[in-house]
Amino acid sequence: MVLNVIPSTSLRSVLPFLAVPVLWVMTACDDPNELTRRTGRPSDDKDGAASETAQALECTVKPDGRSYASFDGTKLEATRVNENQGVNRARLKPYTVLAGEYRRVLGVVPAGLAEAASSFDNPPARWHADLKHSGITIAKLFELSFEGCKELTKTGAEYGAFPDAVNAKTICGNFIRKAWSRSASPDELAECTELAAKELATEEDVRVRWAYVCASVLSSSQFLTF
Amino acid sequence: MKHDPRLSRRALLKAAAAASGAAAGARILGPFVPEAAAATEPSHFVHILFNGGLNQLFAGWAGEYVSSGAFQVTGGNIREIGDGVVTDKDTFGTFPDIALQHWAGIGFMRGPDHTNTGNPNGGGELSIFRDDGINMSAKLAHAMGGDSAFKSVYFGDYPPSQRDLAPFEGITNQPIVDLKDVLGTVGAKPPPPNASNRGLGANAVETALRMSKRQIDTNPGRLAQLVGAYNSATEALRKPLPATPPLTLPDLDAAYELGGKTTHTKESAPNGLAWRVRLAGAELMIRGAGSNVVNIADHKIQSWDFHQTDTGTEKVGNSINGSLSRRAFLGTMSFDGGKGDRIKPLRTFLDRMLNLPDRNVVVCISGELARTLNGDHSPGTVCAFFGKYLKRGLMYGCDSQVRFRGDTPGVKAFWAAAAAATKVQGSPFGVNPYSKLIA
Numbered sequence: 080m081v082l083n084v085i086p087s088t089s090l091r092s093v094l095p096f097l098a099v100p101v102l103w104v105m106t107a108c109d110d111p112n113e114l115t116r117r118t119g120r121p122s123d124d125k126d127g128a129a130s131e132t133a134q135a136l137e138c139t140v141k142p143d144g145r146s147y148a149s150f151d152g153t154k155l156e157a158t159r160v161n162e163n164q165g166v167n168r169a170r171l172k173p174y175t176v177l178a179g180e181y182r183r184v185l186g187v188v189p190a191g192l193a194e195a196a197s198s199f200d201n202p203p204a205r206w207h208a209d210l211k212h213s214g215i216t217i218a219k220l221f222e223l224s225f226e227g228c229k230e231l232t233k234t235g236a237e238y239g240a241f242p243d244a245v246n247a248k249t250i251c252g253n254f255i256r257k258a259w260s261r262s263a264s265p266d267e268l269a270e271c272t273e274l275a276a277k278e279l280a281t282e283e284d285v286r287v288r289w290a291y292v293c294a295s296v297l298s299s300s301q302f303l304t305f
Numbered sequence: 306m307k308h309d310p311r312l313s314r315r316a317l318l319k320a321a322a323a324a325s326g327a328a329a330g331a332r333i334l335g336p337f338v339p340e341a342a343a344a345t346e347p348s349h350f351v352h353i354l355f356n357g358g359l360n361q362l363f364a365g366w367a368g369e370y371v372s373s374g375a376f377q378v379t380g381g382n383i384r385e386i387g388d389g390v391v392t393d394k395d396t397f398g399t400f401p402d403i404a405l406q407h408w409a410g411i412g413f414m415r416g417p418d419h420t421n422t423g424n425p426n427g428g429g430e431l432s433i434f435r436d437d438g439i440n441m442s443a444k445l446a447h448a449m450g451g452d453s454a455f456k457s458v459y460f461g462d463y464p465p466s467q468r469d470l471a472p473f474e475g476i477t478n479q480p481i482v483d484l485k486d487v488l489g490t491v492g493a494k495p496p497p498p499n500a501s502n503r504g505l506g507a508n509a510v511e512t513a514l515r516m517s518k519r520q521i522d523t524n525p526g527r528l529a530q531l532v533g534a535y536n537s538a539t540e541a542l543r544k545p546l547p548a549t550p551p552l553t554l555p556d557l558d559a560a561y562e563l564g565g566k567t568t569h570t571k572e573s574a575p576n577g578l579a580w581r582v583r584l585a586g587a588e589l590m591i592r593g594a595g596s597n598v599v600n601i602a603d604h605k606i607q608s609w610d611f612h613q614t615d616t617g618t619e620k621v622g623n624s625i626n627g628s629l630s631r632r633a634f635l636g637t638m639s640f641d642g643g644k645g646d647r648i649k650p651l652r653t654f655l656d657r658m659l660n661l662p663d664r665n666v667v668v669c670i671s672g673e674l675a676r677t678l679n680g681d682h683s684p685g686t687v688c689a690f691f692g693k694y695l696k697r698g699l700m701y702g703c704d705s706q707v708r709f710r711g712d713t714p715g716v717k718a719f720w721a722a723a724a725a726a727t728k729v730q731g732s733p734f735g736v737n738p739y740s741k742l743i744a
Contacts, residue, residue: 169523169524197568200480208469211480212531213455213480213481213482214533215490219486219490221513221538222489225509229499263516266518271512273512278505279505281504282505295513298510300513300521304524
């Protein structure tokens with residue numbers, strides 16, 4: 080058997096094409112929401128902050144699938160939701176995993192969590208129903224997160240400085256990266272920074288001020304979902 | 306308050322009204338109500354649904370069955386309330402005087418496509434709460450106006466008929482699970498010493514919503530309802546704590562015999578206790594949070610769907626739904642879900658709510674289907690409306706053969722009646738055909 084040696088010229092011409100998919104995957108994996116996009120769909124703006132509408136979440140290419148007729152002649156696929164791959168995947172985390180999640184992010188579990196099971200929606204037994212949060216639950220989650228975040232921010236030199244536009248960007252970015260397991264988009268970072276630098280001025284305790292910021296990140300849907 | 310064009314539409318309208326001084330020191334009634342027409346007392350609509358159907362004899366039509374003895378109705382177990390309203394003596398017949406004086410029984414057609422119950426894809430319950438895809442409870446809450454942070458809420462959703470309804474104008478139906486959380490959020494109890502500052506907490510929650518926008522946009526199926534939840538939490542936290550709590554947990558515990566329980570899931574509060582917690586919770590949401598619409602469902606699937614007949618064979622023979630329902634209402638059944646008196650707490654609730662001097666509380670008790678003589682489902686249903694401004698009587702019910710008239714109104718008419726009873730301006734649900742009783 081003779082091995083065909085790949086000419087170096089051919090290798091050089093192939094390498095750029097090999098690199099592109101790797102770069103794309105790296106970018107896509109950094110933000111799970113990137114994986115919702117097919118080629119040929121309206122592209123994101125350069126900073127990756129999409130403003131997709133429900134229409135944009137629809138399939139752009141009709142799938143090749145079988146047609147199934149019901150007993151009355153209606154097509155079963157007629158009521159199939161026109162939805163692209165990868166969208167509508169987020170689901171709210173149940174109460175039972177929150178202790179582990181808080182420990183992962185904060186290193187501690189808020190003491191109030193142990194008694195908070197009854198505060199969470201509990202879909203009926205033997206019904207397939209997704210968890211729902213009410214305003215009461217969101218307020219409760221915020222308080223639990225605030226309690227835990229105060230434990231985090233009571234130490235650490237970075238939380239000893241009052242927030243400004245510069246350090247808020249760094250600390251917000253770190254909070255988000257830890258809590259959401261991905262980097263913040265520019266819009267998300269801007270919102271967090273705005274809160275830290277401008278909307279908590281009446282809190283005199285600087286470390287508590289950072290606890291509000293941390294709790295806001297943990298109250299966002301990106302932490303509350305999987 | 307930070308001004309941001311990306312605030313919810315509801316918040317923007319409120320901000321505009323406040324800036325113009327139109328609502329200074331007064332309640333904000335929503336975008337469609339001229340200030341000159343502002344009501345002087347807030348209204349609230351409570352819908353109590355007995356899943357599986359409320360037998361029409363309880364809703365006021367017991368008189369139709371005395372001569373035949375259908376549903377075990379006799380001259381000895383009924384009470385004639387007046388104006389044609391006749392009901393079961395030992396259950397609904399024990400309601401407080403104010404309920405008996407202002408009892409409007411109405412019937413409407415739910416439609417044959419929804420004859421079954423317990424079907425989350427289109428059962429009888431959904432045919433009442435959803436019409437042409439519209440979340441009717443949320444629509445009513447929107448039409449009622451007001452500035453409650455929790456405009457449409459529900460207790461118990463079994464089988465699920467509330468949880469997946471789409472928002473209406475940003476209003477979602479929100480599940481209420483634990484009353485002690487409600488007390489804290491609406492400020493009906495003082496916060497613990499280490500709690501967050503409510504205003505700063507509101508800023509943080511509002512920011513959380515903004516940070517969540519992208520994910521919510523790309524996951525609308527499951528996360529769209531979060532927008533209403535975030536907004537409610539923010540609005541509740543922004544409200545100042547009342548100088549005097551409107552009511553306390555000890556008040557509710559004493560009135561409804563909660564025994565310290567504040568949750569109403571089956572596991573935490575079986576049978577009658579869950580029911581009592583839900584009624585107490587409804588009162589809390591009305592008096593503490595100003596909720597416009599409160600839905601309460603009894604806590605077990607098809608617990609009122611008694612098909613049994615005197616032959617033991619379904620749909621063959623005479624229905625014994627009347628006696629079984631009576632036993633279930635009085636909590637004398639042996640099986641899980643049939644225990645626990647429903648009537649005494651309901652009596653307490655009606656007495657406390659209908660007699661509130663500064664609120665117009667309208668309570669509607671219904672099921673999603675009337676019961677046929679052989680124990681099956683009727684395509685129509687009946688409900689009993691109670692409210693201090695309602696007249697007493699019956700309209701568009703079913704006869705002794707459980708037949709509804711051909712001109713019996715549909716579901717929209719039910720909501721038109723609810724809107725009229727709660728003094729909603731205009732006709733957001735169309736004509737109210739029950740205006741002789743409910744206006």
